[in-house]
Amino acid sequence: MDGRDPSNLRGDKITGDRYYSPEFAQKEWDHLWTKIWHIAGRTADIPEPGDFLVHNFMQESVIAVRQDDGSVRAFYNSCGHRGMRMVSESSSVDTFHCPYHGWKWGKDGTLVDAQDADVDFKRGNPCGKLKLGELRCDIWGGFVWYTMDDDGQSLEEYLEPMVALYRGYPMDTAVRVAWYRIELNANWKFVTDNFSESYHTRTAHPQVPPWIDQDVDSARHEMWPKGHGRTVQPMRPSLSDRPAGGGNAMFEAELRKWDIDPGKYETYEEFALQGWKDLKAAKQKLWAEKGYRHYEKMNDEEITDSPHTVIFPNVTISFLPDNLVFFRSEPHASDPEKCYFDLWCMAFPVEGQTEVESIMAGPKPLREVMECEHREFDGGRGIPELAGQIVYQDMELAENMQAGMHSRGYKDAYLSDQETRIRFFHEVLNDWLNDSQP
Known part of the structure; x- marks a missing residue:
């Protein structure tokens, strides 16, 4: 379904009590967590x-x-x-x-x-x-x-259509280079809400538009009856948020890495749009020669774009050409206003590469991390090494969002079309809680 079409929605309200009520959390345990x-x-x-x-x-x-x-x-x-x-x-x-x-x-x-x-x-x-x-x-x-659940759907049925969609990614070969579990003072649903839209990116993540085009008319928004959804984002410069001075060192470096001269484009529009198309062709031609073996079964979109994917109800995977970033939120055992946020940064091995950019946790050696870093966010003080990273910026928003759910002034979300998937997530959640899951 079109993830930007509100006509796909029933219009169920997203009320604040969903984020703090012990009774609502108990319903989630009884009807959701013991079934998924x-x-x-x-x-x-x-x-x-x-x-x-x-x-x-x-x-x-x-x-x-x-x-x-x-x-x-x-x-x-x-x-x-x-x-x-x-x-x-x-x-x-x-x-x-x-x-x-x-x-x-x-x-x-x-x-x-x-x-x-x-x-x-x-x-x-x-x-x-x-x-x-x-x-x-x-x-x-x-x-x-x-x-x-002894009698529920098989895993493949539950994940439909993710198994088919991502058959080209050799996911089992990815190396986990960063591994965190962070306690947050927010309900677990904040994380799924946050990853179900990119409307907040321009405000919260100003470093993103120069390398991922999340403009409202550029990204593709998709959702499926079982609650899964994704935003397919071209990994090219946004034309709405241009770096000061007109250049873009990050995309220029990516073009050069694939033997493309960024100086050949006459306009910034041509640089971003035609350069992105030229990158697709170069990667398809040169992947084996340059040691990018994981591209073998990936298509044109997969080798240059980022299908940021939410798997209902609490797992998100950013599929990037050379990285997988796994996010998961899990509820606290007794406090619905707390959750645990898991961050696993994974990279596909490339011949000759010993260090990778983990996207969410900065440069890391290309080797398996053997132990999880257990932290409390604590206003950012618990994970200072992630300061300035995209995921850190998201966590900075969590506690004030949680506090806002208690306000008498909040009645329901007033959503843009590109936030349609947020309400859809809550509607599917309601179905599970009423034992009428899709």
């Missing part, structure tokens, strides 16, 4: 049998573990004896060993050893019989997904 597909982590984090991920979500904790046959299975992080949480962070084991009474569970979730198993259980030895609670688990895009 969640991302536990990346397949690259669990390459060998016994390697496992721990994903803590609100009061729940899930283990996703690599099996001997290479598959991945997910289990509740709760011992089948007395419910003890068995592990606290991702690692690698042959068996999961409960720290309370010593019960041991195999990688396949089966109980393999228990104290006094043969002599103290009148119902019979539980070993080989008891199993950990298992969840449905699947893989897409180099991510490990799971759902608490």
Whole structure:
């Protein structure tokens, strides 16, 4: 559907209580979070049998573990004896060993050893019989997904049409070069709202227009019945926000990198528009020679543009020609006015490249980051190294936006057409909360 056409909307109000009401948050847990597909982590984090991920979500904790046959299975992080949480962070084991009474569970979730198993259980030895609670688990895009819903849609059905749309991106080969989890004083929905429009870019991110054209008539806005949506943005200079002096060093450098002389264009319009077309042709011709192997199955749009994509309800991926940027917001376990914001900056390997521009976190070595940086935003003081980055600017807006939801003066959002996807997100959320999800 056209993501700029308000006629696709019912007109459900976006009221402030959605962002702070404990009752509304409970409805989200009951009807949304226990039904959707969640991302536990990346397949690259669990390459060998016994390697496992721990994903803590609100009061729940899930283990996703690599099996001997290479598959991945997910289990509740709760011992089948007395419910003890068995592990606290991702690692690698042959068996999961409960720290309370010593019960041991195999990688396949089966109980393999228990104290006094043969002599103290009148119902019979539980070993080989008891199993950990298992969840449905699947893989897409180099991510490990799971759902608490035993009877819901398959992952591919849930993601439709993302699997088909992004089949050309070798997502599983991307290297995570920056990894943050940041506590914010804002409801999780602020993040999805923010990434469902680029109307705020000119105000909040003045560094963006020189290299991504998000003008209202340039970007393409799309949305799908299940709540997913994207803004397809040409990676070329905006004609509305021209750098002082008329030049554009960033785009000039990109053209030169692909053997295009930026001085050959007579006007700024030709430089931006024809230069962008020439870049498509050059990349298609020279990608193998220059070591950009990940371009092999990507089309003209994918190698020069940025389809900024929201996967309902709380995952956003910026697909750039040479980078993937993963954003996720998750609710706080007890306070609806807090959330956790995940930022994973990933880059596709290029031959001869040892450092990359991570887009959201600055220059980084081209190697996997092994540990997550856990921070509190704290007005920006918690992540000073990200100051001035796009994502930092977004987080700066979050707390005042959250405060504004409490105002008696706020009744509903008055949206521009290019913000249509915000109301659509809330309408799909309402459908889930009423058990009538698409």
